[in-house]
Amino acid sequence: MSAKETLEHYIDKHFQDTLKDIQEIIKIKTVKEESTLGAPFGLGLKKGLEETLNIARDLGFKTVNLDNYIGYAEFGAGEDYIGILGHIDVVPEGDHSKWSVYPYSGEIVGKNMISRGALDNKGPIISALHAMKALKECIPSFNHRVRVIFGTNEESGDEDIKYYLSKEKAPKYAFTPDGQFPVVFSEKGIYTFSFKDRFIKENTSILDIVGGIRSNVVPEEARVFLKKDIYDRALKELENFKEAPCAFEVLEKESFLEIVCKGIPAHASSPQRGVNPITWLFRFLNKIISERDSLKRFVNFMDGVVGIETDGSGLNIKTKNEETGDLTLSCGIVKIITENPFAISVKFNIRYPINTDESYLDSTLYKVAKESGIEFIKENHNAPLYFSKEHPLVKKLQKVFKEVTNRDDEPVALGGGTYAKLMPNTVAFGPNFKEFKGNPHGFDEKMDIDMLKQGMLMYALGVLELA
Known part of the structure; x- marks a missing residue:
């Protein structure tokens, strides 16, 4: 044989x-x-x-x-x-x-x-x-x-x-x-980074927000906990999100309001195959929190700049490559950091082709964040x-x-x-x-x-x- x-x-x-x-x-x-x-x-x-x-x-x-x-x-x-x-x-x-x-x-x-x-x-x-x-x-x-x-x-x-x-x-x-x-x-290439912003705890309707445990995974769900004075606005806005690709649920608790957004998990290398509950939750929050809320700047940045797209277009890093595939952007983790003052952080995972590079991502992401008053934190990088x-x-x-x-x-x-x-x-x-x-x-x-x-x-x- x-x-x-x-x-x-x-x-x-x-x-x-x-x-x-x-x-x-x-x-x-x-x-x-x-x-x-x-x-x-x-x-x-x-x-x-x-x-x-x-x-x-x-x-x-x-x-x-x-x-x-x-x-x-x-x-x-x-x-x-x-x-x-x-x-x-x-x-x-x-x-x-x-x-x-x-x-x-x-x-x-x-x-x-x-x-x-x-x-x-x-x-x-x-x-x-x-x-x-x-x-x-x-x-x-x-x-x-x-x-x-x-x-x-x-x-x-x-x-x-x-x-x-x-x-x-x-x-x-x-x-x-x-x-x-x-x-x-x-x-x-794999490039991970975070956007972060500090806020005044007493001046926001958001008590806590959590979602994701790994930057290389599109999470299944994200949750936000809110003061009850926002309940009516949340229920009203919920009607406008019935056709969204993720499922929203508003839960009234004794002393707070909980909003759950359920998406579809996926690998960060192909985030377009999933539905990201974190980015969709920020879109919902941007509709209901006050302009005077101390977290409004970050929520507006996440919704209006980052957006729900997975191609990086909102951050000016969109890159196409026919041979090896286009750049993708995945949002993996959101959390509140109990510093003094408090801070909110969202962690991202980029997969990028050979016709862009680390230094371009460094400078572009830093610039986009700075223009909105947001802190950019570079984390890990592996070249293509x-x-x-x-x-x-x-x-x-x-x-x-x-x-x-x-x-x-x-x-x-x-x-x-x-x-x-x-x-x-x-x-x-x-x-x-x-x-x-x-x-x-x-x-x-x-x-x-x-x-x-x-x-x-x-x-x-x-x-x-x-x-």
Whole structure:
């Protein structure tokens, strides 16, 4: 049998073991928590990494845990190595009632595994580990060093990769099964920032406003708590928002008024697929609060300047790019900060193509905010990733994709950010085809298990080709 046929047979024979190990790791809730001794991203992630490395040892790999920031499993010999890297941290699951299964069950329904992390990214990276087990067993003459790397901070800072590169040499070539098939030759830059404004607590009808927990997620809902003297205006204005794409609800409490805006969650790389309850809530508030309200300036800025668009046009940063996709703007978190004086803050996530840059965003956002008397705070930035389609890394993986699938899809550009931005010599490769909608970061996140199995064959053959 050919290498492809041998690997395919082995992967199929042992696929239930792969699914079992994925389910074991999915059952561990690995959402970032407060740092504690020996657990830089919380105890759940420490446990998740330890259990992942236990699985790798049971499969016969040498394992290394880098202080619970990140770990890896490897086999083979040589100075250089081929890397496969993914992450076991996940975003919060949200309202359990919106899931059709328990979100940390790993339950398989039909051809899909439904769970937080099934697609992003526990399912793919554990399957890649098993693909390397197949390569190790099926091609005994293969002795190039290969390393499967398990990150723990991809969803909230990438401190794990920075730590890894401070301790370890970068791979000769690597890929991350955290994008889509075929090869991802370009990823947009990621730029996060906040707008902030101070206000006089006693001179506003707004008691509190909350929404979102991650800047890279369009949240499901946002809430504002108001003084009761605004109740009649809120009820009257509600009639004008009945046709809005989000759902508003006004709740009268004993001593305050609560307004809930429910949207549609989405990944920040494609905010146009969701409906943002934060920006819509500011549109509603701008209609009901007084011109004399100490928060009116910020509310008016959010509604009249930022707006509800996801292309950045209100902030003068709209950028189109046919090859890699246009700039997108997503609003992720709103909160009141109990400083003296009090302040309101809204955090945003931009995904931008290669025909704009960090300095342009810096200067433009600063200027737009200053013109309205709003404070601009720059936070994190990762530059765009771009490989020529003729680059060996792209060409070799593209060759494997076509051999396995018989599809003619061209290399793709994505708005999502992966470890490829931070790890040198790395592209995203897998785990799903473009037509599969797995709803990462949303309810009922899922992974097609047939697609997962086919991906394993591509990972094994991809490493063979790169080595």
